[in-house]
Structures are given as C-alpha cells and as structure tokens.
Amino acid sequence: MTSTHRAALIDGKSIAVKMRAEIAQEAGALAAEGWQPRLVSISVGDTAAAELYVRNQQRSAESAGVQFEARNYDASISMEQLVGVLQGLNADPRVNGIIIQRPLPDHIPVKALQKAVHPLKDVEGMHPASIGNIVYNDLALGPCTAVAAVEILKTLPLTLEGLDVTVIGHSEIVGKPIAFLLMGLGATVTVCHHMTRSVAMHSRASDAVFVAVGKPGLVTGDMLKPGAALIDIGINRVDTPDGPRTVGDADFQSCAEVAGWITPVPGGVGPVTVAILMQNAVLATRLQKEHYAAQYANTEV
Template sequence: MARLIDGKLISKQIKDELKEEAAQLKEQGIVPCLAVIQVGHDPASTVYVNNKKKACAYVGIESKAFELEEDISQQELLNLVESLNQDDSVNGILVQLPLPKHIDEDVVIQTISPKKDVDGFHPVSVGNLWIGDKGFVSCTPAGIIQLLKRSGISIEGKNCVVVGRSNIVGKPMACLMLRENATVTVTHSHTQNLKEITSKADILIVAIGKREFITADYVKEGAVVIDVGMHRNEENKLCGDVNFKEVEPKASAITPVPGGVGPMTIAMLMNNCMDAVR
C-alpha cells in the first residue's frame, strides 16, 4: 500500500501561505496582477484558465483575462503581449498553450518579458534555471519538488528517472532534480529498454502523455511515483500516464490523478506571480 501524495492539500497550504503574504502587500497598497491570455475556446483550456483565475482570487492576486478569437493574427497577439510588458500594473503574463497552428508559440514566448514570465518558458528563464537559481521556474516541475519536499521524501543521492523530455516538464524537471542532488536519467520515446531503466528508479517521474502507460512491471518495489499525465478514460474519468491500480500497491508513495500534480502547477503559478512582485 502506497502513501498517497495529496497535491490538493499541499497546494492549499502553499496558497494559504501566499495569501498571507498578499494580504501584507495589500496593506502597503500593492496588489499583484496576472494577465492570462487565451486564444480560441478550447474547453479544456477554458477549464484550466478558470482554475487559474479562481486561484488568483483565493490568494488575493488580481487577474486580467484576455479572451481572443481563434483567428487572431500572430502580430495582434504579439502587440497585446508587448502592451502588457509595458503595463506597470501587470506583474505576470501567461499565454495559455497550445496556440492555434498559424501562431508560432516560440515567437510568442520570446516576446514575453523575462521579468513577467511566470510560466518560466522564456529562453532567459530556461538559461537561468540551468545555470543557477534565479529567474522563473516552470510551474509543474517546481510543484513536483514541493510535493516531494513537503511529503518528507528526500531527493539527495536518489536515483531519479524522468520519463519524457518536453521543454515544459521533462527537461526542467531533470534540472531541478539535479539541483537537489539526485542522480538523474532522462528517458524518452527513443529510449531502449525503458522498463529496465525505470525499474531502477527510487523516484520515477512520468510525463509522456500516454494514458496509463506505466504498469507495475516498470516500477521498482518501494519507489516514489509522480504522475504528470492527464487523460480521460473510457468512462470519461480523469487518469494519468501511470496505471494507478497496478502501480499503487508496489510504490511507497504515489500521486493520484486528479488531485496530484495538477493543483500544484497552479499553486506554483501563484508563487511565481508573487515572485514577480517580490
């Protein structure tokens, strides 16, 4: 029986800490402000964006929502980002991904001022992450570090395997685990003998975007398993990249989906917004 790592609870603790800090800022007349830009009306994106707005309201961060039509030109979007860069009342800028195909995500991300890059996606933020410890860190990997630390799971010297190498999760995750003195292996779709490698992990972090891909035979007895995936199964229920039912009995601790990594992503976004003010 694995211990459940309760992301909902830990994210609430973090938001409560931030709420206190925001209240103190308010006494000095400072109200942090996050601009959230959504292009198009993808229902999943709308759910995430609404969750972010709700979290802002809870913590005491003002949110400015920009809902743009699917067919907006790249230049119009860039103009909006530029104007938010210049706007001193805005501390953080988030452009919800994915963007429509006619817009180049990299160009948009590079246009966001690194000072307001609360997603931590700008090349300057990424460079700072790999060199040292300043700048904004991508919310999901930062949230996973908090989950581990606040659950009393030690990272130092542990064998950590990251499955997936995206710019948003896998790569920054590897960097953060390295910073915490883990021995890190990054695996991906071209990895040979994946099972052999994941079976050696003390801490297994899965972000591959394949529903319930990680079964019990990929996991070492007593491993800590972190599931970044988010899918819907045949019964339209949320599930992850890990086959929870199979893996849970083998793991010492595991994150559920929902209620694991997802809420932490939002808590860390709030933390980054406060950082933008700090």
C-alpha cells in the same frame, strides 16, 4: 496471493491549500506597499479546451490574494497584433504576470509568443531565459509543472541528496527542467525517452520516478522498485464503459500495489502546478517592485 500493500496517496490539493495560504500573506504584504499582484490570462479563439484551466487559475488566484483578469481574443487575430497586446502588458506596471493559454490557433506559434513576454512577467516560466536559468540553478521563475512535481517530491520523507531518480519524458517544459531541478538538489538523474532501450531497467533501479509523456498506462507496477515514489504528471482523457475519465501516464492500480507514494490524477500534480503559478505571480511582483525601485531610485544625496 494478492498484495495488501497500497501506496500512500499524495494529496496535491492539501499541499496547494497550504502553499496558497503562505502566498496570500506575501501578496497582502505587497498590496500594502502599493504592489497588488495581478495576472492577465490570454486565450485565443475557441476557449472550450482552456476554460477549465482558466477557471481553476481564477479560483486559485482569488484564494491566494492575486487579482486575475481573463482576456479572450478572436481566432482571426494576427501574430503581430497579439505581440502588440503583449508589449502593452509588458509595459503596464499594474500587470505583474502574463499567462498564455494553450491551445493556440495554428498561425500563432506558441514559442514565439512566449518569447514576447517579458522575462520578469513570465509567471509560467516558459520564456527561454527562464528555462535557461534552471541550468544555472537560478530558480527565480521556473516552469510551473516541473517545479510543482519537484515540490511534491520534497514533501516526502526522502533525502534528495544522492537519491536515484528516473524521469520518463524529456520535453523542454517538463522533463528536462525536472532533471535539472533534481540535479540542483543533489539527486542522481536518469532521463528516459522514446529512444531509450529499456525504460523499465532504469525505473526499477530508482527511488523516485517522474513520468510526463502523455500515454495512459505507460508505467506499470512491474516497472517500479517496491516503495519508490511515483509522480505522475500525465493528463489524458480516456473513454471507459462509464464515460470519459481523466487519467495519468501510470496504470494506477498496478503501480499503487508497488509504490511507496503515488500522485493521483486528477488531484496530484495539477493543484500544486496552479499554486506554483500563484507563487510565481507574487515573486514576479516583488522582482518588478525591486526593478522599479532600482531604476527610479533617488540618486541625489
């Protein structure tokens, strides 16, 4: 007997369109006050891998009223030179956000570069200060993918207080921040990783499962509680008889037969992540405007 149940597909694109319309209003208001939100994207060396992301970001920025400039530097640029470039952007009041595209050449450690971005311009939410703030439930500029994944869960008719959630994957920029964000919303969170004895035991007991590991087909339908929400953050390129395809970390077919809601890959978390990047750009602009106003306020009576 085959199951006729199919999970409701979570449409990340339509969530992102709605978000961008709201962001564009806010960006317009800031521009009218002389603070046009502006992002600068930095890529180094061969840009083929990052090109798609940059194009998506550029398109999304344009529809959200955010100016976008893509800069590419030669692979031979030294770490010192690149830090110098970032310091220049940090000091430039016309630049409100800096994005560092990955991958980077081996001689440029991504963490050191992220530290060189001023926290007020860290629209990706990757600076150690931005990540650390999440522990304090201060969500000013959170890491985009983690915030996007949690935003998607918020669109579902589930009460987050007391919700049992399993997060599979504990990376610094996705898994861990998701766990902290969910705890801040009152969920009960289990975090699984490669040393977890039985991931299925935890995921089967959960009302929502997030997966961000980078292994296609890792989560299968028998690992889910019937009716649970599955937020798939994985992006993997796999070869199929019909050519290369992009898939997530979940085996979509078997999971869709058990889950209540599921994010497709592509078209799920991805578009919302880019929308959060724009939301962060506008928020960063507002924070900088307030920072400048406080710094240069007329103190004379």
